[in-house]
Amino acid sequence: MTDDNGVSATAHPEPSEQVRILLSVPARELAAMFPADTRSALDELGEVVVAEPGELADTTAFRATLSGVHVAVTAWGFPTLDATRLADAPELRFVMHAASSLRSVTSDDFWAAGIPISQAGAAMAPAVAELSLAFTMSLLRRTQRTDHALRSGGDWWEAREVPRAREIRGSRIGVIGASRTGRQYIDLVTALGADVTVYDPYLPAGDPLHAIQGGLHDLLRECEVLALHAPATPETRGMLGAAELSLLRDGALVVNTARAELLDADALYAEVASGRLDAALDVFEVEPLDDRWRALPNVLVTPHLGGATVESRRRAGLIVVDEIRRFLAGRPLQYALTRIDVERMG
Structure with a gap:
């Protein structure tokens, strides 16, 4: 029994x-x-x-x-x-x-x-959601670019020439994964005035998030910030490859505090290294972190401590x-x- x-x-x-x-x-x-x-x-x-x-x-x-x-x-x-x-x-x-x-x-x-x-x-959900929020706001304010420019000895005035900062209010944020962390992140950014769309094929009937649910490709095309909060399962591993990342608009921002396996790491690196996308990452395909991400001026990295x-x-x-x-x-x-x-x- x-x-x-x-x-x-x-x-x-x-x-x-x-x-x-x-x-x-x-x-x-x-x-x-x-x-x-x-x-x-x-x-x-x-x-x-x-x-x-x-x-x-x-x-x-x-x-x-x-x-x-x-x-x-x-x-x-x-x-x-x-x-x-x-x-x-x-x-x-x-x-x-x-x-x-x-x-x-x-x-x-x-x-x-x-x-x-x-x-x-x-x-850990509140802690990871807060880091994801911090990443989102840092990328919107171009903190990673200006910090890198000044720390690397760049000219003060050149450091001020990074792409213009954005505010979170009114920003279009796409969230993949309505997990515990994803939901807390949605609450945080919504409270600050962001316009959120969520993609999760497992939303139960009657879930209030159905009101802001969208298709994956539409979400990728429309968002200014892409935040990942899905688990790594056979269905989600590699769900964002070169083709999917190419749908993101120029200047889009990628936040991943979930699982590195969700993204094709080489495809993401190519997009970030080209300068087309900015990223903030707490998880990586190789941990400890390999060197290729460290020198990029438009990426913010932390050593997988989102929940700690x-x-x-x-x-x-x-x-x-x-x-x-x-x-x-x-x-x-x-x-x-x-x-x-x-x-x-x-």
Whole structure:
């Protein structure tokens, strides 16, 4: 028997059992996600065992650490839960992913096992949406061009000769992907007076965003700013190649805080290097960043940190604790995901 989230009614530890919780978050993020008060709340839920995700790549270490673990808090670098790993974690009843994408953690064997899984991706949506807004306004104001001109030793007056800055009010912004982040970005730019069109073939019936929905090619032709907020799935990978990018008007601005795989990197680089398009990018086809993007005067780059704010990390820890508390109490999970959800979300 299952509840509304598909969680097995027999999945929870027996009342007499001491709940054992594995906390496997990279050391560089552990204190940010679990400051003293949040860690104390987690400790109240059971016996917490801490292990660096990378250490668990070793099968012997994985088996020893997961022995008796009922709940696994996973994050970046945690091993894929395939048949072998699941056999080494026979008591595992719930996986709480403290990051966003579940693709690296789940497998066919995991889904077949019926173990419920949730994730804290919602914690990062406001942070990524804010960076996307910051990128949008920076590109509109030509900040990347003027900053580069002055930092590279250019003449003051030449630096002032960049294309005239634009304001966000009245700007036509095309958004690909009505994800959690995409929706928050739309709220932010709409509040500042932007004219928004969204493309997402999975908008549910009755969604208020239908009022501003448009076709992909029309959106590309009409927008002044293109903001990407779609997941990387088989359907979306490479969805914007040379032909699609050529539809953008001269001087259009491209903002990508989502996934590098959405774009043909070489095609985008050619357009930006030619000066026809400007871009602001937080994600890249090669990470760490290769050198070709660094010298371009019309590109703004950040090292894939869109979701990493003080507030977002703290929110993630609180979501982790709340979801585990819900699971142990037999209450519906707020952020549970199914295999179909993950296939659509990337």
